[in-house]
Amino acid sequence: MFDACVIRHRRFVPARFCAPMAGYTHSAFRRLVAELGGCGALWTEMLAARQILNENFDTSPWLRRPPHAPPLVYQLMVRAGDPLDRILARLAAHGADALDLNLACDALSVRAQQAGSALFDNLAALRTVLASARRHWPGLLTAKLRLGSRRPDWQPRLAERLRLLEDEGADALVLHPRFFEDKFRRTARFECIAWAASRTRLPVIASGDLHGPEHVHARADSLQAACAVMIGRMAIVRPWLFAGWDRPVTVDLPEIWRTMCRYIREDFPPPVAYRRIQMFTKYFAANFAFGHPFHAAVANAPSLGEVIRRAEDFFSRSPAPVAEPVVAGL
Numbered sequence: 663m664f665d666a667c668v669i670r671h672r673r674f675v676p677a678r679f680c681a682p683m684a685g686y687t688h689s690a691f692r693r694l695v696a697e698l699g700g701c702g703a704l705w706t707e708m709l710a711a712r713q714i715l716n717e718n719f720d721t722s723p724w725l726r727r728p729p730h731a732p733p734l735v736y737q738l739m740v741r742a743g744d745p746l747d748r749i750l751a752r753l754a755a756h757g758a759d760a761l762d763l764n765l766a767c768d769a770l771s772v773r774a775q776q777a778g779s780a781l782f783d784n785l786a787a788l789r790t791v792l793a794s795a796r797r798h799w800p801g802l803l804t805a806k807l808r809l810g811s812r813r814p815d816w817q818p819r820l821a822e823r824l825r826l827l828e829d830e831g832a833d834a835l836v837l838h839p840r841f842f843e844d845k846f847r848r849t850a851r852f853e854c855i856a857w858a859a860s861r862t863r864l865p866v867i868a869s870g871d872l873h874g875p876e877h878v879h880a881r882a883d884s885l886q887a888a889c890a891v892m893i894g895r896m897a898i899v900r901p902w903l904f905a906g907w908d909r910p911v912t913v914d915l916p917e918i919w920r921t922m923c924r925y926i927r928e929d930f931p932p933p934v935a936y937r938r939i940q941m942f943t944k945y946f947a948a949n950f951a952f953g954h955p956f957h958a959a960v961a962n963a964p965s966l967g968e969v970i971r972r973a974e975d976f977f978s979r980s981p982a983p984v985a986e987p988v989v990a991g992l
Protein backbone atom coordinates (compact mmCIF):
# COMPACT_ATOMS: atom_id res chain seq x y z
CA MET A 663 0.00 0.00 0.00
CA PHE A 664 2.76 2.42 0.93
CA ASP A 665 4.92 1.20 -1.96
CA ALA A 666 2.07 1.97 -4.30
CA CYS A 667 1.82 5.45 -2.82
CA VAL A 668 5.44 6.31 -3.41
CA ILE A 669 5.73 4.94 -6.88
CA ARG A 670 2.39 6.06 -8.20
CA HIS A 671 3.15 9.62 -7.19
CA ARG A 672 6.46 9.84 -9.00
CA ARG A 673 4.90 12.73 -10.96
CA PHE A 674 4.00 15.88 -9.10
CA VAL A 675 0.84 14.85 -7.33
CA PRO A 676 2.71 14.42 -4.13
CA ALA A 677 1.53 11.95 -1.54
CA ARG A 678 1.21 13.53 1.90
CA PHE A 679 2.91 11.95 4.87
CA CYS A 680 2.95 12.83 8.55
CA ALA A 681 6.52 13.31 9.79
CA PRO A 682 8.13 11.59 12.77
CA MET A 683 8.26 13.89 15.79
CA ALA A 684 9.72 12.64 19.05
CA GLY A 685 7.22 13.13 21.86
CA TYR A 686 4.37 13.95 19.47
CA THR A 687 3.59 11.26 16.88
CA HIS A 688 2.65 8.62 19.45
CA SER A 689 -0.32 6.25 19.26
CA ALA A 690 -2.79 8.84 20.60
CA PHE A 691 -1.85 11.37 17.95
CA ARG A 692 -1.90 8.73 15.21
CA ARG A 693 -5.40 7.72 16.27
CA LEU A 694 -6.53 11.34 16.12
CA VAL A 695 -5.09 11.84 12.60
CA ALA A 696 -6.73 8.60 11.45
CA GLU A 697 -10.11 9.67 12.81
CA LEU A 698 -9.84 13.11 11.26
CA GLY A 699 -9.47 11.59 7.80
CA GLY A 700 -5.98 10.07 7.77
CA CYS A 701 -3.02 10.79 5.50
CA GLY A 702 -0.78 8.91 3.05
CA ALA A 703 1.27 7.37 5.83
CA LEU A 704 2.27 8.14 9.41
CA TRP A 705 5.76 7.84 10.86
CA THR A 706 6.31 6.80 14.44
CA GLU A 707 8.61 9.02 16.45
CA MET A 708 12.22 7.84 16.45
CA LEU A 709 12.42 4.56 18.38
CA ALA A 710 15.57 3.12 19.92
CA ALA A 711 15.94 -0.04 17.82
CA ARG A 712 16.96 -2.28 20.71
CA GLN A 713 13.93 -1.20 22.71
CA ILE A 714 11.67 -2.86 20.12
CA LEU A 715 12.73 -6.18 21.62
CA ASN A 716 11.20 -5.28 24.99
CA GLU A 717 8.05 -3.36 24.09
CA ASN A 718 4.54 -4.72 24.04
CA PHE A 719 3.01 -4.00 20.63
CA ASP A 720 -0.53 -4.05 22.05
CA THR A 721 0.01 -1.44 24.73
CA SER A 722 3.12 0.60 23.87
CA PRO A 723 2.20 4.15 22.79
CA TRP A 724 5.30 4.10 20.62
CA LEU A 725 4.50 0.93 18.70
CA ARG A 726 0.80 0.37 18.88
CA ARG A 727 -1.39 1.16 15.87
CA PRO A 728 -5.00 2.16 15.97
CA PRO A 729 -7.48 0.13 13.93
CA HIS A 730 -8.12 1.46 10.40
CA ALA A 731 -5.08 3.74 10.60
CA PRO A 732 -3.04 4.78 7.54
CA PRO A 733 0.15 2.81 6.86
CA LEU A 734 2.60 3.20 9.73
CA VAL A 735 6.32 3.57 9.15
CA TYR A 736 8.48 2.62 12.14
CA GLN A 737 11.44 4.95 12.42
CA LEU A 738 14.47 3.49 14.13
CA MET A 739 17.41 5.04 15.87
CA VAL A 740 19.90 2.36 15.02
CA ARG A 741 23.64 1.81 15.22
CA ALA A 742 26.04 -0.75 13.84
CA GLY A 743 25.99 -3.73 16.18
CA ASP A 744 22.28 -3.59 16.97
CA PRO A 745 20.75 -7.06 16.53
CA LEU A 746 18.68 -6.07 13.50
CA ASP A 747 17.87 -9.69 12.69
CA ARG A 748 15.84 -10.02 15.89
CA ILE A 749 14.55 -6.45 15.92
CA LEU A 750 13.24 -6.53 12.36
CA ALA A 751 11.84 -10.04 12.74
CA ARG A 752 9.80 -8.73 15.68
CA LEU A 753 8.52 -5.76 13.64
CA ALA A 754 7.61 -8.07 10.77
CA ALA A 755 5.84 -10.49 13.12
CA HIS A 756 3.66 -7.60 14.25
CA GLY A 757 2.78 -6.56 10.72
CA ALA A 758 4.82 -3.34 10.43
CA ASP A 759 4.20 -1.67 7.06
CA ALA A 760 7.57 -0.06 6.54
CA LEU A 761 10.85 0.83 8.19
CA ASP A 762 12.73 4.14 8.23
CA LEU A 763 16.28 4.66 9.49
CA ASN A 764 17.04 7.95 11.18
CA LEU A 765 20.23 9.50 9.80
CA ALA A 766 19.16 13.05 10.61
CA CYS A 767 18.93 13.54 14.36
CA ASP A 768 21.85 15.61 15.61
CA ALA A 769 21.01 15.52 19.33
CA LEU A 770 24.05 14.87 21.50
CA SER A 771 22.46 11.87 23.20
CA VAL A 772 21.78 10.27 19.81
CA ARG A 773 25.24 11.06 18.43
CA ALA A 774 26.78 9.60 21.58
CA GLN A 775 25.20 6.28 20.58
CA GLN A 776 26.69 6.50 17.08
CA ALA A 777 23.19 6.88 15.66
CA GLY A 778 21.31 9.61 13.75
CA SER A 779 23.69 12.19 12.25
CA ALA A 780 26.69 10.23 13.60
CA LEU A 781 25.62 7.25 11.49
CA PHE A 782 25.25 9.57 8.49
CA ASP A 783 28.85 10.71 9.09
CA ASN A 784 30.32 7.23 9.45
CA LEU A 785 30.17 5.67 6.01
CA ALA A 786 31.43 2.24 7.06
CA ALA A 787 28.93 1.93 9.91
CA LEU A 788 26.17 3.20 7.65
CA ARG A 789 26.99 0.54 5.07
CA THR A 790 26.86 -2.16 7.75
CA VAL A 791 23.50 -0.96 9.06
CA LEU A 792 21.94 -0.60 5.62
CA ALA A 793 23.16 -4.01 4.48
CA SER A 794 21.87 -5.65 7.63
CA ALA A 795 18.53 -3.83 7.46
CA ARG A 796 18.07 -4.87 3.84
CA ARG A 797 19.02 -8.47 4.59
CA HIS A 798 16.50 -8.78 7.39
CA TRP A 799 13.69 -6.53 6.16
CA PRO A 800 11.94 -7.47 2.93
CA GLY A 801 9.43 -4.63 3.13
CA LEU A 802 9.68 -0.96 2.30
CA LEU A 803 12.90 0.53 3.63
CA THR A 804 13.56 4.27 3.75
CA ALA A 805 16.07 6.59 5.41
CA LYS A 806 15.55 10.13 6.65
CA LEU A 807 18.42 12.55 6.31
CA ARG A 808 19.49 16.16 6.30
CA LEU A 809 22.06 17.67 3.93
CA GLY A 810 24.88 16.76 6.30
CA SER A 811 27.28 19.20 7.97
CA ARG A 812 27.76 22.64 6.48
CA ARG A 813 31.20 22.25 4.93
CA PRO A 814 32.59 22.96 1.48
CA ASP A 815 32.32 19.34 0.33
CA TRP A 816 28.77 18.69 1.57
CA GLN A 817 27.50 17.91 -1.93
CA PRO A 818 29.92 15.06 -2.76
CA ARG A 819 29.45 13.71 0.77
CA LEU A 820 25.68 13.68 0.39
CA ALA A 821 25.90 12.21 -3.12
CA GLU A 822 28.09 9.41 -1.73
CA ARG A 823 25.46 8.57 0.87
CA LEU A 824 22.66 8.65 -1.70
CA ARG A 825 24.66 6.17 -3.78
CA LEU A 826 25.15 3.99 -0.74
CA LEU A 827 21.42 3.99 0.00
CA GLU A 828 20.77 2.93 -3.59
CA ASP A 829 23.50 0.29 -3.63
CA GLU A 830 22.32 -1.24 -0.37
CA GLY A 831 18.72 -1.49 -1.59
CA ALA A 832 16.82 1.32 0.14
CA ASP A 833 13.47 2.05 -1.51
CA ALA A 834 13.14 5.78 -0.93
CA LEU A 835 14.57 8.59 1.15
CA VAL A 836 13.20 11.49 3.12
CA LEU A 837 15.22 14.68 2.84
CA HIS A 838 14.93 17.59 5.27
CA PRO A 839 17.08 20.05 3.32
CA ARG A 840 18.87 21.79 6.16
CA PHE A 841 22.37 21.24 7.48
CA PHE A 842 22.75 19.64 10.90
CA GLU A 843 24.02 22.96 12.26
CA ASP A 844 20.95 24.83 10.98
CA LYS A 845 18.71 23.05 13.47
CA PHE A 846 15.44 24.83 12.52
CA ARG A 847 16.94 28.21 11.60
CA ARG A 848 16.33 29.80 8.20
CA THR A 849 13.93 28.19 5.81
CA ALA A 850 14.56 24.76 4.36
CA ARG A 851 16.79 24.83 1.26
CA PHE A 852 14.15 23.65 -1.19
CA GLU A 853 16.47 23.94 -4.17
CA CYS A 854 18.46 21.03 -2.70
CA ILE A 855 15.51 18.66 -3.19
CA ALA A 856 15.88 18.83 -6.98
CA TRP A 857 19.66 18.57 -6.67
CA ALA A 858 19.43 15.45 -4.50
CA ALA A 859 16.79 13.89 -6.75
CA SER A 860 19.09 14.44 -9.74
CA ARG A 861 21.78 12.37 -7.97
CA THR A 862 19.67 9.30 -7.22
CA ARG A 863 17.12 6.98 -8.73
CA LEU A 864 15.40 6.69 -5.38
CA PRO A 865 12.11 8.52 -4.85
CA VAL A 866 12.68 11.57 -2.64
CA ILE A 867 10.19 12.63 0.00
CA ALA A 868 10.55 16.34 0.89
CA SER A 869 10.31 17.44 4.52
CA GLY A 870 10.64 20.89 6.04
CA ASP A 871 8.61 24.10 6.15
CA LEU A 872 5.81 22.67 4.01
CA HIS A 873 2.81 23.79 5.97
CA GLY A 874 -0.09 23.00 3.66
CA PRO A 875 -1.35 22.96 0.08
CA GLU A 876 -0.54 26.63 -0.55
CA HIS A 877 3.07 26.21 0.60
CA VAL A 878 3.50 23.12 -1.52
CA HIS A 879 1.90 24.79 -4.53
CA ALA A 880 4.08 27.90 -4.11
CA ARG A 881 7.21 25.73 -4.11
CA ALA A 882 6.06 23.43 -6.88
CA ASP A 883 9.12 24.24 -9.02
CA SER A 884 11.54 23.04 -6.35
CA LEU A 885 9.31 20.16 -5.30
CA GLN A 886 8.62 18.75 -8.76
CA ALA A 887 11.40 16.26 -8.22
CA ALA A 888 9.86 14.94 -5.01
CA CYS A 889 7.44 12.02 -4.96
CA ALA A 890 5.82 13.07 -1.71
CA VAL A 891 5.78 15.75 0.92
CA MET A 892 6.06 15.17 4.62
CA ILE A 893 4.62 17.54 7.20
CA GLY A 894 5.75 17.75 10.79
CA ARG A 895 4.97 20.70 13.02
CA MET A 896 1.91 21.92 11.15
CA ALA A 897 0.39 18.45 11.35
CA ILE A 898 0.54 18.69 15.15
CA VAL A 899 -1.12 22.12 14.98
CA ARG A 900 -3.73 20.86 12.49
CA PRO A 901 -4.13 17.08 12.65
CA TRP A 902 -6.90 17.39 10.01
CA LEU A 903 -4.49 19.04 7.56
CA PHE A 904 -4.18 16.01 5.31
CA ALA A 905 -7.89 15.32 5.15
CA GLY A 906 -8.52 18.98 4.34
CA TRP A 907 -5.86 19.20 1.64
CA ASP A 908 -8.20 19.31 -1.35
CA ARG A 909 -11.39 20.52 0.28
CA PRO A 910 -12.34 22.78 3.14
CA VAL A 911 -13.13 21.03 6.41
CA THR A 912 -14.89 22.51 9.40
CA VAL A 913 -13.36 21.65 12.73
CA ASP A 914 -14.32 22.23 16.33
CA LEU A 915 -10.98 23.23 17.89
CA PRO A 916 -11.89 22.73 21.57
CA GLU A 917 -13.36 19.32 20.73
CA ILE A 918 -10.16 18.29 18.94
CA TRP A 919 -8.09 19.34 21.96
CA ARG A 920 -10.41 17.38 24.29
CA THR A 921 -10.22 14.29 22.08
CA MET A 922 -6.41 14.45 21.96
CA CYS A 923 -6.38 14.87 25.73
CA ARG A 924 -8.62 11.82 26.17
CA TYR A 925 -6.56 9.62 23.84
CA ILE A 926 -3.31 10.64 25.52
CA ARG A 927 -4.78 9.80 28.93
CA GLU A 928 -5.89 6.41 27.61
CA ASP A 929 -2.45 5.57 26.24
CA PHE A 930 -0.02 7.01 28.81
CA PRO A 931 0.30 6.79 32.59
CA PRO A 932 -0.82 10.06 34.28
CA PRO A 933 2.59 11.78 34.78
CA VAL A 934 3.55 11.15 31.16
CA ALA A 935 0.07 12.08 29.91
CA TYR A 936 0.32 15.40 31.73
CA ARG A 937 3.58 16.21 29.92
CA ARG A 938 2.38 14.97 26.53
CA ILE A 939 -0.76 17.12 26.74
CA GLN A 940 1.35 20.16 27.59
CA MET A 941 3.60 19.41 24.61
CA PHE A 942 0.67 18.99 22.23
CA THR A 943 -0.83 22.25 23.47
CA LYS A 944 2.35 24.14 22.61
CA TYR A 945 1.64 23.46 18.91
CA PHE A 946 -2.16 23.34 19.04
CA ALA A 947 -2.29 26.82 20.63
CA ALA A 948 -0.97 28.23 17.33
CA ASN A 949 -4.52 27.83 15.99
CA PHE A 950 -5.67 30.77 18.13
CA ALA A 951 -5.09 34.51 17.82
CA PHE A 952 -4.15 34.64 21.50
CA GLY A 953 -2.71 31.16 21.65
CA HIS A 954 0.44 32.12 23.48
CA PRO A 955 -1.22 32.83 26.85
CA PHE A 956 -3.16 29.57 26.41
CA HIS A 957 0.06 27.64 25.89
CA ALA A 958 1.73 29.45 28.81
CA ALA A 959 -1.20 28.73 31.15
CA VAL A 960 -1.11 25.01 30.29
CA ALA A 961 2.70 24.85 30.43
CA ASN A 962 2.66 26.30 33.96
CA ALA A 963 -0.25 24.24 35.26
CA PRO A 964 0.89 22.23 38.31
CA SER A 965 -1.24 19.15 37.59
CA LEU A 966 -3.16 17.38 34.86
CA GLY A 967 -6.46 18.47 36.44
CA GLU A 968 -5.29 22.06 36.33
CA VAL A 969 -4.21 21.68 32.68
CA ILE A 970 -7.76 20.66 31.83
CA ARG A 971 -9.34 23.40 33.95
CA ARG A 972 -7.18 26.09 32.34
CA ALA A 973 -7.87 24.80 28.85
CA GLU A 974 -11.63 24.78 29.48
CA ASP A 975 -11.41 28.28 30.89
CA PHE A 976 -9.66 29.41 27.68
CA PHE A 977 -12.24 27.66 25.45
CA SER A 978 -15.16 29.13 27.44
CA ARG A 979 -14.12 32.57 26.21
CA SER A 980 -14.69 31.49 22.56
CA PRO A 981 -11.12 32.29 21.45
CA ALA A 982 -10.72 33.55 17.89
CA PRO A 983 -8.98 31.11 15.53
CA VAL A 984 -6.34 32.28 13.06
CA ALA A 985 -6.53 31.54 9.35
CA GLU A 986 -2.83 30.70 9.04
CA PRO A 987 -1.06 29.40 12.12
CA VAL A 988 2.68 29.99 12.33
CA VAL A 989 5.10 27.30 13.48
CA ALA A 990 8.40 29.12 12.94
CA GLY A 991 10.20 29.09 16.29
CA LEU A 992 8.09 26.24 17.70
Ligand SMILES: Cc1cc2nc3c(=O)[nH]c(=O)nc-3n(C[C@H](O)[C@H](O)[C@H](O)COP(=O)(O)O)c2cc1C
Binds near residue numbers: 767896
Ligand atom coordinates in the same frame (compact mmCIF):
# COMPACT_ATOMS: atom_id res chain seq x y z
C1 LIG B 1 9.88 18.44 18.26
C2 LIG B 1 10.40 17.74 17.03
C3 LIG B 1 10.68 16.40 17.08
C4 LIG B 1 11.18 15.73 15.95
N1 LIG B 1 11.44 14.41 16.03
C5 LIG B 1 11.92 13.76 14.92
C6 LIG B 1 12.16 12.36 14.96
O1 LIG B 1 11.91 11.67 15.97
N2 LIG B 1 12.66 11.78 13.83
C7 LIG B 1 12.93 12.50 12.69
O2 LIG B 1 13.39 11.95 11.70
N3 LIG B 1 12.67 13.82 12.63
C8 LIG B 1 12.17 14.45 13.70
N4 LIG B 1 11.88 15.79 13.62
C9 LIG B 1 12.02 16.48 12.32
C10 LIG B 1 10.68 16.40 11.55
O3 LIG B 1 10.38 15.09 11.18
C11 LIG B 1 10.72 17.27 10.27
O4 LIG B 1 11.68 16.76 9.39
C12 LIG B 1 11.05 18.72 10.59
O5 LIG B 1 10.28 19.18 11.69
C13 LIG B 1 10.79 19.64 9.39
O6 LIG B 1 9.47 19.53 8.98
P1 LIG B 1 8.32 20.61 9.38
O7 LIG B 1 8.82 21.97 8.99
O8 LIG B 1 7.13 20.15 8.58
O9 LIG B 1 8.11 20.52 10.86
C14 LIG B 1 11.39 16.46 14.74
C15 LIG B 1 11.09 17.82 14.70
C16 LIG B 1 10.59 18.46 15.82
C17 LIG B 1 10.25 19.94 15.73
